[in-house]
Amino acid sequence: MKTLINVIIRFHLVIMFLILEIISINMVVSDDLEKKKVVFSSANSISGYFNKKINTWLAYFTLAQENELLLKENLALRNRLNKLQSLSKFDDRDSLLIDSVKYSYLSATVINNSIYKAQNFITIDKGKADGVKIDCGVVGPQGVVGVVVAASDHYALVVSLLNSRFGLSAKIKNSNHFGSLYWTKNDYRFASLAEVPNHVKIDKGDSIVTSGFSAIFPAGIAIGTINDYRTNESNNFYEIDVKLSTDFKSLYYVYVIDNTMRDELLLLEKSVDNEY
């Protein structure tokens, strides 16, 4: 016992160093998206407060660019509305109605964003009090941005598409073949689409959109376009490089999408899972 205490006293620095390193590295390794605590993130109220203050200043520099993006989005939406209105004259499409009822939208601004780390997160200025929930989807004017992983009262932490721990179900718009989208290249402009079988005809420039399987995003939201693809001899799947449509570097306005029927859907899927 006495020798043990002597050893501890003698090596107390090394022991403390090892303990603190183990704690830190354990935090790095076990930093799961599911267990993300809002207090330990940039969405806590102190960080949110300062970031919001700073961001209102920084926003002035990109205002013109942002306005142009929103204008373009408005234009696209107006065109779509026109098309839908002319469609609904001829046939009564219930599916469109149901789709629009199922999802509710909420606007927010990005107050903190990173694109150069291995794990990137975004902080937005809306939180639980505004109706943001965990697992809500987040899209920008140009396409998919990420998913909410933690929310405080007035701020929320969003895992960005630029995060190697985050995957998204996506499909090729023309052929409806789906696969999983991952961020692998450590470049904020590109992601990879996997699990698309070899026999599907694809081409450079084809649009990649959300599949709508995940109950997070509605189907058909833009993700990007095919930039390049290779055939993998060993497993009959393509390796597709996707150029992301969202410019994460200048992200400012975003929409939070809440699927109001999500709970019902998950409950149904879970009940089936249990039985089979």
Add this chain to the structure above:
Amino acid sequence: MSINIFARNIGRFLILVLIQVFIFNNIHLTSYGVVPVVYILYIILLPFETPNWIVLILAFFIGLSIDIFSNTLGLNAAASVLIAFIRPGILNYLSPRTGYETGTFPRVYYQGLKWFLKYSISLVLIHQIGYYLLESFGFDNFWVLLYKVFIASLISMMLIVISQYTIFRK
């Protein structure tokens, strides 16, 4: 005297965390977006007489504070604890034959530029190597990693040296 130093160090802790998180974390250099790390100044400037175990704990907490605000849980804490552990060895290696005079601090004003450069460059380099190695788990391209460490350390060192002639003159 000692209470004064205590209060000053707590103030420095808070100010450096705020400056790092809200100013320097928004500065992205080169196409890899490396961030200058200025909060290391806190560990660099701790008085010579600070017990080593306190240095370890303070380094852990300043690293963790930075991590919380920049969503990199554990990364900065690990790198800071590493340099806090190595610091006494470096101080010992660089110490003049008669030891450090009492009442002096690890700053350019007291120890000279040459001593300060040797001391802070080694800490900054080790911190950055530890940080980027842990961030990529060694999967990053070696030359890319080296490049990131070099640029980040260079800019951080410039800022740290500038601080010695402006804020921490005495």
